[in-house]
Amino acid sequence: xxxxxxxxxxxxxxxxxxxxxxxxxxxxxxxxxxxxxxxxxxxxxxxxxxxxxxxxxxxxxxxxxxxxxxxxxxxxxxxxxxxxxxxxxxxxxxxxxxxxxxxxxxxxxxxxxxxxxxxxxxxxxxxxxxxxxxxxxxxxxxxxxxxxxxxxxxxxxxxxxxxxxxxxxxxxxxxxxxxxxxxxxxxxxxxxxxxxxxx
Amino acid sequence: xxxxxxxxxxxxxxxxxxxxxxxxxxxxxxxxxxxxxxxxxxxxxxxxxxxxxxxxxxxxxxxxxxxxxxxxxxxxxxxxxxxxxxxxxxxxxxxxxxxxxxxxxxxxxxxxxxxxxxxxxxxxxxxxxxxxxxxxxxxxxxxxxxxxxxxxxxxxxxxxxxxxxxxxxxxxxxxxxxxxxxxxxxxxxxxxxxxxxxxxxxxxxxxxxxxxxxxxxxxxxxxxxxxxxxxxxxxxxxxxxxxxxxxxxxxxxxxxxxxxxxxxxxxxxxxxxxxxxxxxxxxxxxxxxxxxxxx
Numbered sequence: 001x002x003x004x005x006x007x008x009x010x011x012x013x014x015x016x017x018x019x020x021x022x023x024x025x026x027x028x029x030x031x032x033x034x035x036x037x038x039x040x041x042x043x044x045x046x047x048x049x050x051x052x053x054x055x056x057x058x059x060x061x062x063x064x065x066x067x068x069x070x071x072x073x074x075x076x077x078x079x080x081x082x083x084x085x086x087x088x089x090x091x092x093x094x095x096x097x098x099x100x101x102x103x104x105x106x107x108x109x110x111x112x113x114x115x116x117x118x119x120x121x122x123x124x125x126x127x128x129x130x131x132x133x134x135x136x137x138x139x140x141x142x143x144x145x146x147x148x149x150x151x152x153x154x155x156x157x158x159x160x161x162x163x164x165x166x167x168x169x170x171x172x173x174x175x176x177x178x179x180x181x182x183x184x185x186x187x188x189x190x191x192x193x194x195x196x197x198x199x
Numbered sequence: 200x201x202x203x204x205x206x207x208x209x210x211x212x213x214x215x216x217x218x219x220x221x222x223x224x225x226x227x228x229x230x231x232x233x234x235x236x237x238x239x240x241x242x243x244x245x246x247x248x249x250x251x252x253x254x255x256x257x258x259x260x261x262x263x264x265x266x267x268x269x270x271x272x273x274x275x276x277x278x279x280x281x282x283x284x285x286x287x288x289x290x291x292x293x294x295x296x297x298x299x300x301x302x303x304x305x306x307x308x309x310x311x312x313x314x315x316x317x318x319x320x321x322x323x324x325x326x327x328x329x330x331x332x333x334x335x336x337x338x339x340x341x342x343x344x345x346x347x348x349x350x351x352x353x354x355x356x357x358x359x360x361x362x363x364x365x366x367x368x369x370x371x372x373x374x375x376x377x378x379x380x381x382x383x384x385x386x387x388x389x390x391x392x393x394x395x396x397x398x399x400x401x402x403x404x405x406x407x408x409x410x411x412x413x414x415x416x417x418x419x420x421x422x423x424x425x426x427x428x429x430x431x432x433x434x435x436x437x438x439x440x441x442x443x444x445x446x447x448x449x450x451x452x453x454x455x456x457x458x459x460x461x462x463x464x465x466x467x468x469x470x471x472x473x474x475x476x477x478x479x480x481x482x483x484x485x486x487x488x489x490x491x492x493x494x
Contacts, residue, residue, distance in 0.1 A: 008219070008456050009218070010216055011222045016221065030456065032428060046219070046220070047217070047220060047277075050220055050452065052450070053236075056459075074371060078216070091234075091275065095275075108275065110296040112298070113277065114299075114323050115296060115297075116213060117202040117206075117209060119203065133214050135209075136212050136216055137299065175208075
């Protein structure tokens with residue numbers, strides 16, 4: 001499985017290291033040709049407005065949206081969650097997302113940086129020890145559609161999955177704990193790709 | 200479950216999210232909106248850009264809270280603000296306003312000629328300027344969660360930023376070649392804490408994100424700093440002192456992402472109008488050189 005990390009802006013290198021530690025072939029994606037060469041994608045933390053702008057400017061926006069609609073497995077953390085959301089509250093004027101996840105997220109929902117925090121979190125299936133979750137000007141999931149599963153909650157839903165799409169409000173790439181990346185690869189992306197191959 | 204705010208990981212992590220991005224100085228709501236639309240990852244709210252501070256002289260201080268709050272209300276991206284070196288009360292005020300990052304900045308007139316702010320006392324993270332590795336590590340020791348090379352703000356002359364990036368990068372590379380028993384003297388010579396010197400020698404990088412600032416005026420300048428190893432760039436006077444700020448802002452954002460692709464850099468450099476006129480750093484009297492502030 002070849003996994004790309006969208007590398008327009010943000011902490012994409014941390015995601016790259018996490019994926020490499022999980023033993024998959026990982027690469028940075030800035031161009032449509034690079035996107036075409038991967039089976040799955042990670043959308044990193046960063047500024048969702050800046051990332052969407054750059055994707056638009058460099059002809060990645062529509063191809064990415066099309067790949068997501070066609071079933072490409074994607075994991076998004078923080079800004080990545082916003083970019084996967086179908087609906088965004090407190091968005092910037094004209095802010096676009098790739099969409100695909102039937103959720104409504106609220107940007108910067110926990111407050112400004114002085115309110116950013118870390119905490120232990122129970123993430124479905126990953127419990128011993130709990131996940132140390134780092135929330136940085138993080139969004140939360142305000143509401144979910146019927147086919148979305150909630151995997152973790154802190155005040156609101158903060159980790160969700162719908163089919164081949166996984167999103168967290170927090171940043172597992174900052175803690176050196178790769179269990180959520182591993183979960184994405186083994187339990188989300190691999191089954192989705194195998195199912196697509198059978199078809 | 201309990202939650203911890205203001206941890207080193209939360210403070211440093213915020214800077215990780217800004218990487219590969221451009222942080223732009225803005226003096227009003229209109230400029231902040233232009234910056235956000237251009238793809239800035241954050242704005243620095245201040246009353247006068249460094250070029251004007253230079254031109255007008257006088258004591259430069261923290262901005263009016265009203266002005267900072269208006270900018271906070273106008274954009275969804277992070278808002279930073281500057282406090283004077285050592286002025287911990289300005290920092291307390293900025294923290295109470297809920298800005299996202301404080302720049303303890305040599306661009307403002309220093310309030311303390313010996314001490315910097317004890318940044319561990321704050322929940323809000325700080326970025327500080329540095330001209331060399333020793334200075335960067337002293338700031339990190341005081342709690343800075345992000346470093347920016349200083350350059351010479353308000354000049355549009357990138358040469359000092361270049362000197363500082365070469366100095367920081369060169370000293371990091373040199374440390375990694377030393378024997379372990381030579382690190383004590385290295386720490387003494389660079390007037391930096393031994394533990395941080397040892398950490399840099401082992402990892403080959405700063406323990407926090409390193410941006411560049413001071414004198415960046417063109418997309419090529421931004422890409423130059425990225426190729427020198429910066430994690431991102433601050434652009435102060437370079438955007439709003441130019442002929443077409445919106446176009447230049449967007450071009451600098453694109454150049455920071457595609458810093459290693461000359462074809463993209465050529466495309467984004469076209470038709471930007473006048474760059475800021477600028478001042479050669481060599482023509483500045485020593486007393487007007489901001490990079491030399493900070494200890």
